[in-house]
Amino acid sequence: MIEYGIIAFLLALGYFVGSWAESRHYREIEKNEERLNTLPATNLKNHPELENAERTWLVTESVVIGQDYFKRFVAALINIVGGRVSSYETLVDRARREAIIRLKDQAKDADLIVNIRLETSSIGGSANRKGTVGSIEALAYGTAVKLRK
Amino acid sequence: MELTNLECIPGKKIVAHYGVVSGSTVRAKHVGRDIMASLKNLVGGELKGYTELLHEARQESIERMVKIAEDFGANAVVNIRFATSNVAQGASELYVYGTAVRVE
Known part of the structure; x- marks a missing residue:
């Protein structure tokens, strides 16, 4: 009984804190x-x-973002029947946009950033239990350009 | 050493090519960081420990690549690409490669 209690508590915690943090x-x-x-x-x-x-110089910036317990649980359920997993769409969207923001922050002196590449990878380990992805890394890199005035 | 992920360095002429140079590093997570990350994973959000870890590791692989390029006598690396792969449970490989060249 107590195990169900813990799971319910974690789900509630993930749901409330997770959606607050996401917004x-x-x-x-x-x-x-x-x-x-x-x-x-x-x-x-x-x-x-x-x-x-x-x-010109190379700029690289990355960010690792984790998914909350509730959304991982929901995604595991959706995995049974298949279909659109919108909670993970927001996760990768946030990670990529944040990576580009940091890239631009790093290249403050530049006038332009060209040839931007984005890459995503999942971080394994304990975050990757039950075959569901717990956290992802978004990497953005490009060439910052300072123009002649 | 000039680094870029373009195929050339704007405004400069490439006078010699030395071929592909690469650097890689495999990093595993720290137990303490892993515990913190699994706690953070309950509520979601950025895992700063991992962001820093991967940043350090990537800088190290760039340094290794630059060292190889310097040994060739290059003064720039062009067309740089990054790749990440999970080689083992809890460890990832950060790989960077590019073409070592000499520019004027």
């Missing part, structure tokens, strides 16, 4: 994206502005 994170992401709107970032390789480049 807070989304608000932060939106605020930061607005703030960094002035720095153009593209995944073009041959950007026309590159001819005026004064200096």
